[in-house]
Structure formats: C-alpha cells, structure tokens
Amino acid sequence: MILYKGQLYETSCQGELLRQMERNINDTRSNRRLDISKVIEAVDCIRQKLEAGDYDEKLASLGMEGMEEQLKAVIAMTDRRALEYRLSVELGELKDPLITGQPLVRMNEPKPEGSLSNIETQILPLGTLFHIAAGNREGLPVYSVLEGLLTGNVNILKLPQADQGLSIEIIRTLVEVEPSIAEFVYVFDTPSSDLDAMRSMAAMSDGIVVWGGEEAVAAVRRFAPVGAQIIEWGHKLSFAYLSGLSGIKEERLNEELQALAEHIVSTRQLLCSSCQVIYLDQEEMEEIYAFCRRFLPYLERAAARFPAKTPGMQAELSLRRYCDTLNKIILEESIEEQRVFSGKNCSLTACSDRELELSDMFGNCLVKRLPKREMMQVLRRNKGYLQTAGLLCPETIRHELTALLADCGLVRITTVGRMSETFLGEAHDGDYALRRYVRVVDVEN
Amino acid sequence: MKYRARLFSWKKPFDTEQTEELFLKAVRENCRFQYDHCKAYRKILDYFGFLPEDLKECEDMERLPFLPTWVFKNHTLFSMPERRMLIKATSSGTKGKFSRIGFEFGGLWNGLKMVLRIGRWRKLFSLCPVHYIVLGYKPHKGNQTAVTKTAYGATLFTPALSRTFALKMKNGSYEPDLEGVIAAIVKHSKGHFPVRFMGFPSYLYFVLQIMEEQEIFVKLPKGSKILLGGGWKQFYTEQVDKQTLYALAEKVLGVKESEVIEFFGAVEHPILYCDCPRHHFHVPVYSRVMIRDVDTLKPVENGQIGLVNLISPMTLATPILSIMTDDLGILHEGKECGCGISSPYLEILGRVGLKDIQTCAAGAAKYLSQEEKG
Numbered sequence: 001m002i003l004y005k006g007q008l009y010e011t012s013c014q015g016e017l018l019r020q021m022e023r024n025i026n027d028t029r030s031n032r033r034l035d036i037s038k039v040i041e042a043v044d045c046i047r048q049k050l051e052a053g054d055y056d057e058k059l060a061s062l063g064m065e066g067m068e069e070q071l072k073a074v075i076a077m078t079d080r081r082a083l084e085y086r087l088s089v090e091l092g093e094l095k096d097p098l099i100t101g102q103p104l105v106r107m108n109e110p111k112p113e114g115s116l117s118n119i120e121t122q123i124l125p126l127g128t129l130f131h132i133a134a135g136n137r138e139g140l141p142v143y144s145v146l147e148g149l150l151t152g153n154v155n156i157l158k159l160p161q162a163d164q165g166l167s168i169e170i171i172r173t174l175v176e177v178e179p180s181i182a183e184f185v186y187v188f189d190t191p192s193s194d195l196d197a198m199r200s201m202a203a204m205s206d207g208i209v210v211w212g213g214e215e216a217v218a219a220v221r222r223f224a225p226v227g228a229q230i231i232e233w234g235h236k237l238s239f240a241y242l243s244g245l246s247g248i249k250e251e252r253l254n255e256e257l258q259a260l261a262e263h264i265v266s267t268r269q270l271l272c273s274s275c276q277v278i279y280l281d282q283e284e285m286e287e288i289y290a291f292c293r294r295f296l297p298y299l300e301r302a303a304a305r306f307p308a309k310t311p312g313m314q315a316e317l318s319l320r321r322y323c324d325t326l327n328k329i330i331l332e333e334s335i336e337e338q339r340v341f342s343g344k345n346c347s348l349t350a351c352s353d354r355e356l357e358l359s360d361m362f363g364n365c366l367v368k369r370l371p372k373r374e375m376m377q378v379l380r381r382n383k384g385y386l387q388t389a390g391l392l393c394p395e396t397i398r399h400e401l402t403a404l405l406a407d408c409g410l411v412r413i414t415t416v417g418r419m420s421e422t423f424l425g426e427a428h429d430g431d432y433a434l435r436r437y438v439r440v441v442d443v444e445n
Numbered sequence: 446m447k448y449r450a451r452l453f454s455w456k457k458p459f460d461t462e463q464t465e466e467l468f469l470k471a472v473r474e475n476c477r478f479q480y481d482h483c484k485a486y487r488k489i490l491d492y493f494g495f496l497p498e499d500l501k502e503c504e505d506m507e508r509l510p511f512l513p514t515w516v517f518k519n520h521t522l523f524s525m526p527e528r529r530m531l532i533k534a535t536s537s538g539t540k541g542k543f544s545r546i547g548f549e550f551g552g553l554w555n556g557l558k559m560v561l562r563i564g565r566w567r568k569l570f571s572l573c574p575v576h577y578i579v580l581g582y583k584p585h586k587g588n589q590t591a592v593t594k595t596a597y598g599a600t601l602f603t604p605a606l607s608r609t610f611a612l613k614m615k616n617g618s619y620e621p622d623l624e625g626v627i628a629a630i631v632k633h634s635k636g637h638f639p640v641r642f643m644g645f646p647s648y649l650y651f652v653l654q655i656m657e658e659q660e661i662f663v664k665l666p667k668g669s670k671i672l673l674g675g676g677w678k679q680f681y682t683e684q685v686d687k688q689t690l691y692a693l694a695e696k697v698l699g700v701k702e703s704e705v706i707e708f709f710g711a712v713e714h715p716i717l718y719c720d721c722p723r724h725h726f727h728v729p730v731y732s733r734v735m736i737r738d739v740d741t742l743k744p745v746e747n748g749q750i751g752l753v754n755l756i757s758p759m760t761l762a763t764p765i766l767s768i769m770t771d772d773l774g775i776l777h778e779g780k781e782c783g784c785g786i787s788s789p790y791l792e793i794l795g796r797v798g799l800k801d802i803q804t805c806a807a808g809a810a811k812y813l814s815q816e817e818k819g
Contacts, residue, residue, distance in 0.1 A: 312773055315739035315752050315797040319769065322742065323515045329492045330485045330520055342741050 001189055003168050006175045006182030011189055018197060021186060022204050025128055025154050028183045034125070034152045035180065036087075036099045042178035043146065044080040046170075051075050058169070073422065074139065082424055087150065089425035090432035097123040098152065098438055122441040125152035126229070127206035129437060132158050132198075132220060133167075134212035141167040144209055145185060151437040156201050157187045192219065199223050207231055207437065231436050233429060236272035236387035237356055240416045242291075243281035243372065243401060247394035256392050257295060259417025261302035263390070265346065269361040272429075273388040273412065273420040276359040278348075279370035281393075285337075285352060288367050292341040292348040295367075300343040303363050314345065317360050356382045372404065379408040387429060390416035446551060448474050449758050453555035455730045458562045461788040464730045465503050468758075473500040475758035475766050476509065482524035486512075486764040506767070507735065507744050511754050513769040514713045517544035525549055525762045546712045547762040555759055556715060559731050563719050567706055573668060574604040576633045578626055580611045580644025580652070606638055611648050623652055630656075630698070631663060639668035646673045646690060646707070653693040664699035671700055673707040687724065713768045714755040718791070725782045725790040732757045734791050736776050737769070747776050747789060752797070771796050 002009040004017050005024065049055065050071070059071070076082060087095045097104045104121040111117065129148040133141035141157055145167075148155040159167055168187055175182045190197045202208055202220075207229040210220045217232050224230055240260055245253060260275065267274040280291055321340075328335045337352040346363035356379060359366045370378060379386060386409045393401055402413050411430030414421070448471035455464055476497035479486045490496065493510045500506065516522065527533070530547035548556075564570055609629040613622050630652075633640045642649060649671065656662070671694055691702040708719040709726070716732040728734050735744050736751035745751045753774040756767045773794045779787040 311739045311750055312795070312797040315773060316771075318739055318742055319513055319515070319752065319771065319797065322769075323513050325492075326489060326512065326516055327519070329488050330516070332488070335492075345740065347740070 001165065001168055001187075003171060003185065003187035005186070006172070006179065008168070008172075014188060014190065014197060018200050021156075024183070025186075025204060028154060029127070032180075032183070033101065034149065034184050036150060036152050038178050038180060039149045040080055040083045042174055042181065043078050043083060045177050046173055047075055047078040047080075050078075070138070076424075083150065085424055087434065090434040091123075091438065094123045094435070094438060094440075097121070098125075103443075118445045120443045120445055122443060123438055124441050125154075126437050126439050128154040128156065128204055130156045130158070130201050130205035130208045130228075132192075132208065132210045132212070132216065133160050133163075134216065138166060139170075140211060142170045144211065145171065145187075147433050148209070148437060149181065149184060151434050153207075153437055154184050155186070156205060157185070158192075158198065158201065159187060159189045161191065163189070192216075195223060202228060209233070229436075231433075233433075235385075236429060237276055237358065237382060237385045238271075238273045238388035238390070238412075238419060239277040239279055239356055240275045240390040240392065240419070241279045241281070241370070241401065241405065242416075243391075243393040244397060245392070247396070248392070253392075256416055257298045258302070259415070260390065260392070261295070261298040262305070263417055263419050264299065264365050265302040265306045265363045267420050268363070269359055269365070271420050274361075275365065275390060275416075275419055276361075277356055277366045277368055279368055281372050282369050283371055285350065285369070288350045288369055289339065292339070292350050292367055296341050296343050296346075296348055299346045299348065299363065299365070303343065303345040313362060317362065317364060321360065354378045356385075372401070375404060376408050379410075383409050386410050388412040388414060388419045390414055390419040392416045446471075446474060446478075446761070449551075449555060452758065453558045453731060458559075458566055458729045458731075459727050459786045459788045461728055461730055461733070468730070468733060469500060469503050469506065471758040472506060472509070472756060472766065473497055475761065476500060478761055479524050479764040479766060482761075483522055483764050485520065485522050486524070506733065506756060509756075509767050511756075511767040511769045512764065514544055514711075514771060517546060517713055517763070517765070517768075521545050522764055523547055523762060524764055530762050544712055546715075546760075546765060548715070548760055549762040552715075552760040552762060555731075556717075559729070559759075560717055563717050563729065567719050569603075569670075569672070569706070571603050571668070573639065574606045575639045575641045575668075576606050576629070576636070577608045578611070578629060578633075578640060578642050578644075579608060580626070580642060580648035603641070607633075611644065611652070621648070621651075623648075623655060626652055627656060627661065630665075631661065634663035634665050634698075637666060639670070640665045641669065642671040642673075644673070646687075649673065650690055650693070653690070653697045656697045657693065662697055662699075669698070669700050669704065671698075671705045673705065674709055711755075711770065713765050713770070714757060715759060715765075716755070716757050721782060721784040721786055721790075723782055723784045725777075725784065726792075727779060727782070727784075727786045727788045727790045728776075729788070731759060734774075734776050734789070736774060739773075739797075747778050750775050750794065753791070753793065773797055 002011060002013060002017060004021075009017060087099075091098060093104060093106070096102065101122075104123060131141065131144040131148065133144050141159055141163060145155045145157050157167070171185055171187060175185070188197070188201070190201075192198065202224050205228055208220055208224050209231045210217055211233045213235045217234050220230060248256070260278075264275050269276060278291075278295070280288060282288065325335065339350045341348040341350065347360075347365075349360075349364070349366050351366055351368050354368055354370055354374065357366070389405045389410045389412070391398065391401055391405065391413055392415070405413050411427065412419075448467060452464060452467050452471045455467075457463075461468075480490055480497050481487075489510050489512070495508060495510055500509065512522075523530075525547065527547065529549055531550055531553055532548045533545065607629075609626055611621055611623060611626050613620060630640070691705055694700045694705055695702065703722060706720060707724065708717055710717055714732070716729065718726045718729070718732075720726055733756045735754040735756065736747075736749060737743060737754050738745050738751050742752070750773055753770045753772045754767065755770065758766060773796075775792045775794065776789045777792060779789050782790055
C-alpha cells in the first residue's frame with residue numbers, strides 16, 4: 001500500500017507515482033510551508049482520542065505485546081505540552097524562528113566588532129527527509145515521520161517489511177484531522193531489495209534518516225547520493241558499572257541490585273539501553289565470582305516476576321552456548337575462561353576478558369572486570385556503539401565516575417534501575433534529533 | 446562390538462527394562478571406539494574430563510557429552526576412513542545445511558535386524574504383492590537425503606507391482622504430481638492387490654483433501670496400509686491434526702485407522718521409531734531418550750518438557766552415539782499409553798527457535814539470525 005498526498009494506492013502504482021513525486025514535492029516546497037503549530041494541534045487531537053479509547057478496538061486487533069505500557073508512553077509523548085517542551089529543549093532559541101518564520105533574534109548577545117551587522121538568521125526545515133525505518137518497534141516509522149513533520153519537512157517513508165498497515169493507518173488519521181499535512185507525507189511499502197526505487201527516493205532527499213542495524217546503515221551508505229546528509233540511528237550497547245559496593249549502605253545496595261535485576265529481565269536485554277555486561281571496578285576474578293553468587297538470587301527473583309521467555313527460546317540459547325564451546329574444542333581455539341552461574345530462567349556468566357559485547361539476552365547477563373583506569377582503553381573499542389551506563393557507586397565517587405564514563409563516550413548515565421527509562425526532552429543517542437532536521441539560513445539584508 | 450550385536454538381536458523390541466545393562470555396555474563399547482578413532486570426539490570428551498570407562502552405571506549416561514546435530518552440519522566427524530562406509534547420508538536440510546553421517550557395514554547390518562524386528566511386530570511384511578504410492582521423492586542420483594532412501598527402501602518390504610511417486614524430477618527440480626497420484630489410487634482401487642502409501646503425512650493430507658473436494662471416494666482392497674514417515678519435522682504435534690488425517694483416510698480411501706502406521710528416524714539417530722496401535726512412539730531397546738532442561742541441559746523427569754537427547758550405539762562410522770536434536774519434547778511413562786508396551790514414549794513438540802524477536806541492541810540481529818545458518 002502506498003500513501004501519496006493523503007490518497008491510498010496499490011503497491012503496483014509505485015513506478016508511476018515516483019516519476020511525478022519530485023514535481024509534486026517541488027510544488028509543495030515552492031508554494032507552501034507546513035504550519036508546525038497545526039501539526040502539534042493534530043497530534044494532540046489524536047492523543048485525546050487515543051486516551052478516550054477511540055482506537056482501543058483497532059489496537060487490540062494488532063495483539064501487540066506490552067501494549068498498555070507502550071500506549072501510556074505514546075500518550076505522554078504526544079501531549080501538546082510535551083511536544084512544545086521537546087521543541088524548546090531540542091531547538092532552544094531556534095524553535096520560535098522555525099515555527100513563526102521570523103528571523104532569529106539574539107537579545108542579550110551584543111555582536112563583537114567586525115561581524116556583519118546586517119545579517120539575519122532564519123531557521124528552516126532541512127527540506128525533504130527520506131525515512132528508512134526499522135521494524136523492531138511498533139510505531140517507530142510514524143515516530144520518525146512525526147519528528148520530520150514537527151520540523152516542517154516533507155517526509156518520504158519507506159516502511160519496514162514487518163509493518164502491517166499500522167503506520168499508514170495512523171498517518172491517514174493525522175491527515176484527516178489536519179489535511180494540510182497530506183502533501184508533506186509520502187509512504188511507500190517498497191522492499192529494501194528494490195534498489196532503484198530506494199535510490200530514486202534518496203535522490204529527492206536532503207536528509208536520509210536510517211534506523212536499524214549495521215547492515216541497514218551500510219546499505220544506505222552505498223546508495224545514498226554523496227550530497228545527502230545521512231542521519232543514522234543505529235543499534236547501541238549499554239552496560240552497568242559497579243564500583244565501591246562495600247561503601248554503600250546494605251539497604252540501598254539491596255534495592256539497587258534488585259532494580260538492576262528487574263531492568264535486565266523486564267527489557268529482556270533487547271533494547272539499546274539494556275544492560276548487556278555488568279562491569280565491576282575490580283581486578284580479581286574471585287571478586288567477579290563472588291558477585292555472581294551474590295547477584296544471582298536477585299536475578300532469579302526478577303525472572304520469576306517477568307516470565308517472558310518460552311522454553312524454545314531458552315533451549316535455543318543453551319544449545320547455542322554449548323555448540324559454541326564444542327566448536328572451539330573441535331577447532332582447537334582457545335576457550336575464554338568462563339564460569340556460568342545458572343539460575344531458573346536466567347544466568348550470569350563470569351568472563352575473564354573485558355570486552356563490551358552483546359550478552360545472550362533474555363536474562364542472561366555477562367559479568368566482567370573493568371578497573372577504572374582501564375575504562376577508556378576498553379570502552380573506546382566500542383566507540384559508535386556506546387549508549388547507556390547504569391552507575392552504582394557510593395555518592396562520594398559518583399561525580400568522578402560519571403565524568404569518566406561521559407569522557408569515554410557514553411551518552412546516558414543513569415542509576416542501574418533506570419537504564420531504559422525514557423524522559424521528556426531526552427537526547428537521542430547523544431544528539432537532539434530535531435536539531436538535525438532543520439537548517440540555518442543566513443541572509444544579508 | 447559384541448554388546449551391540451547382542452542388543453540389536455534382542456527378541457523383544459521394546460524390552461528396555463531388561464536391556465539396561467546390555468545397553469550401557471554397548472554404549473561404553475561404542476564410546477571407546479569413537480574415542481580411539483575420532484579426534485574431534487576425543488577432544489570433546491577430554492575437555493569435559495569424561496572417559497568411556499566412566500560409564501559404569503546407567504545414570505552415567507547423563508554425563509556422557511552429547512553432540513548437537515549442529516555439530517554434524519558444520520563439521521565432518523568420521524571415525525573410519527570413508528572407503529569403509531557403505532552409505533553416506535545427509536539429513537534433508539531444509540535450510541540448506543546438511544549433516545554428513547557415514548554408516549559402516551556392521552551398523553547397517555544391525556539396523557537391518559532392527560527394521561526386520563520392528564516391521565514384523567507391526568506386521569509390515571507380507572508376500573502378497575502390492576502397489577506402492579510413494580508420497581515423497583523419486584530417487585535421483587543427485588538426491589542423497591535419507592528420506593528418499595528410507596521411503597524407497599520401505600517399498601522393498603513386500604513385492605512391488607508398481608511404484609507411483611508424488612514428487613518427480615522435472616527440469617532439474619522436484620515437482621509434485623498429485624494428479625498422477627490420484628489417478629493411480631483410482632486405478633488400483635479397482636484391482637485386487639492392496640495399495641501401500643509411504644511418505645510424508647502432509648502430502649497424504651493434500652491428496653486426501655483434493656480427493657474429498659472433487660468427491661472422489663474409493664475403497665482400497667483389503668490389506669492396504671498407509672505408512673507415514675519422514676524427518677522429525679513431520680511429527681510435530683500440530684503439524685497435521687492426526688485424528689483429522691485418520692478420519693479422512695477412512696472416508697476417502699476406506700483405510701482404517703489401525704492400518705495407518707507412522708514411523709520416523711533422523712539421520713543423526715538412525716533408529717526406526719514406529720508407532721504403536723495407539724499411535725505413540727515407544728522407545729525401542731536400540732535407543733534411549735533423555736529429555737534435558739532447557740536452561741541447565743541436565744536431565745528432567747518424565748512428563749517434563751525439554752530438549753530431546755537420543756542415544757544409540759548402532760553406528761561406528763560417525764560419533765552419533767549421543768546426539769542432541771533441536772527439538773523440544775516430552776518423554777511419557779509407558780503405562781500412560783495403555784497399548785501394553787511398558788517402555789516410555791516420546792512426544793515431539795516442535796523445533797526451538799528465536800524467530801520474530803525484535804531488538805535494537807547492537808549485533809543482536811546478526812546473532813539471532815545465526816539460527817538460519819544452523
């Protein structure tokens with residue numbers, strides 16, 4: 001299904017529509033600007049309906065996992081005040097000029113001598129955004145387009161293969177509420193293998209927004225025209241860092257460890273922000289073993305509360321781990337010294353190396369040593385993948401460790417229980433997304 | 446291999462209780478052979494600190510390192526020079542990877558004794574010639590899969606008047622010829638000689654459905670039988686609702702449920718599992734089944750779900766002594782069946798897998814898709 005200027009078309013019309021799309025987009029961009037306040041209005045209107053339960057039936061038919069949680073998050077995110085707040089946080093002083101079309105006024109900053117006095121700064125949408133959305137989270141394609149609309153861009157969306165019509169449905173509803181949005185959104189269900197179509201969409205765009213793993217990003221880099229900005233929201237890795245546990249009061253430590261365990265189990269370690277490795281600021285393996293023995297009961301308690309895994313999934317993971325070992329035995333590769341502490345539906349693996357890597361997920365966490373002084377050297381090996389560090393340490397050294405983690409390249413530093421919690425106005429992988437979807441135009445008067 | 450020979454000559458094919466000791470000895474004997482002749486196998490046992498002679502009690506088989514089928518798809522493990530192997534079979538690798546398993550004369554000889562014993566018990570042999578309808582591949586020199594071999598091999602149980610194949614080689618690939626099968630059924634139903642079906646249950650199901658839709662109902666001559674088999678996949682609990690299949694067979698072909706006989710085997714565990722009159726797969730003396738916990742890979746009690754680990758000392762050429770399938774199953778107490786056989790019976794629930802997992806943790810997509818390669 002294709003959504004083109006608010007109209008639905010069969011997939012077979014793609015070629016014909018693509019041929020006229022550039023003309024249509026050019027017409028839109030030369031004659032009209034999207035009124036961002038109307039976008040906010042429309043989104044808030046849908047939010048109200050969502051909250052009132054108008055779409056409950058439709059949503060129930062999708063049978064999504066953890067629906068209520070997700071819905072709550074969506075409602076919180078799409079509230080008018082939330083949207084306004086987000087624009088303010090991310091665009092700062094650029095917000096008003098973008099929305100009103102008035103030039104940027106810098107009130108309290110007298111210009112130093114020598115600068116041109118008759119320059120006016122305007123904030124405009126980047127232009128046309130081509131969104132290549134991943135299928136790993138429902139609603140992500142729409143979310144991406146929404147960011148494009150909030151910054152006044154024309155948006156071309158390539159749906160992920162897994163999309164079952166939800167994205168088009170939501171965008172149509174948005175267009176119904178606010179018809180002026182129609183010519184700012186084009187949705188195609190082109191498969192990623194249709195390189196010609198992907199190329200022609202990329203050629204019409206000023207920015208290509210790509211969500212997904214390394215393969216998706218690499219593919220986009222191959223076909224994107226040299227001049228286009230590529231905005232990558234790639235997959236990331238996160239970990240917990242524990243230091244000076246003996247200096248933490250028993251009661252608080254207990255709570256924090258339980259919170260960490262619940263984070264690990266409840267996110268199933270599938271998120272960018274999920275803890276894959278628990279690093280201890282320690283030198284000795286004995287300390288790692290001792291921690292595993294201590295932490296396993298917490299993890300087991302959490303696993304009993306969030307039974308999310310099927311026996312088949314667990315079986316696959318156990319088998320894979322076993323096959324990995326056999327493979328190394330047969331090939332006479334060195335087998336990293338590992339000790340697995342198995343619990344019901346979860347496990348901790350004490351590893352002798354220090355690499356930040358993906359765990360077996362689903363409540364199977366890695367535990368490694370990482371003395372503070374080696375942090376930079378080790379973590380830099382994963383630059384470009386670092387996202388959240390959950391930090392557990394005595395308050396006296398928290399500031400120092402936070403600074404060190406930030407210097408290593410981490411972009412979110414939280415308590416260990418809140419690694420995956422989202423909050424209003426948060427940056428996206430170390431960046432303000434909206435800031436990347438606008439451009440600054442200096443005009444000499 | 447005197448213990449193996451004695452085990453495979455045992456008179457009662459489901460007398461697992463009386464053969465415990467003998468089975469253990471045969472396993473130990475096989476294990477020693479593999480340990481001495483297959484370098485990779487020895488490395489694995491050494492790594493886990495296990496020696497063949499550690500098999501002192503039946504319980505010790507729990508600790509015998511098992512080899513997942515994945516190993517045979519990714520490594521060639523032979524305990525004999527290839528020239529000594531009579532058959533090299535591959536599993537029907539639907540995902541493109543095959544297990545390479547070799548069989549030597551001694552193993553096949555014992556296998557033959559097993560087939561004869563089980564076949565006689567289930568009354569598969571008769572001198573009366575029959576028409577065969579093979580719901581599977583017509584043998585072709587490019588097709589080494591064991592399914593083809595067993596399906597064809599089973600047509601040798603009784604003298605064959607004719608053989609009709611549901612899958613035929615056309616222009617280099619197999620194509621179903623269900624119309625040809627239906628025409629043959631109709632033709633044979635008018636004759637005097639019994640008809641024997643052999644092959645995949647799903648194909649039989651298609652054929653019967655088409656016949657029902659086209660209102661072609663026949664009554665096959667007395668003595669006609671339906672033999673269903675194939676790889677493991679064919680026997681997942683919900684693959685085809687078996688009761689529906691039996692009812693359809695009676696309605697469309699006039700073949701009673703008791704004449705429908707199912708069996709399965711896997712290349713990695715070439716033991717003939719044949720169902721009892723109540724359609725349960727009891728463990729025969731040649732094999733032992735251990736269900737292992739999905740977390741710890743330790744054995745669980747009967748009635749619990751887990752990974753299916755199969756043990757048999759039949760083969761020397763390849764160390765398939767104790768193999769782990771990708772399947773989840775349950776081992777039930779024999780007496781729950783009620784057919785009179787006391788050995789436990791195996792129920793296969795389906796293949797394990799991590800499909801459809803959504804994630805954004807770096808590297809996860811690649812990691813999860815490794816399954817496709819296995």
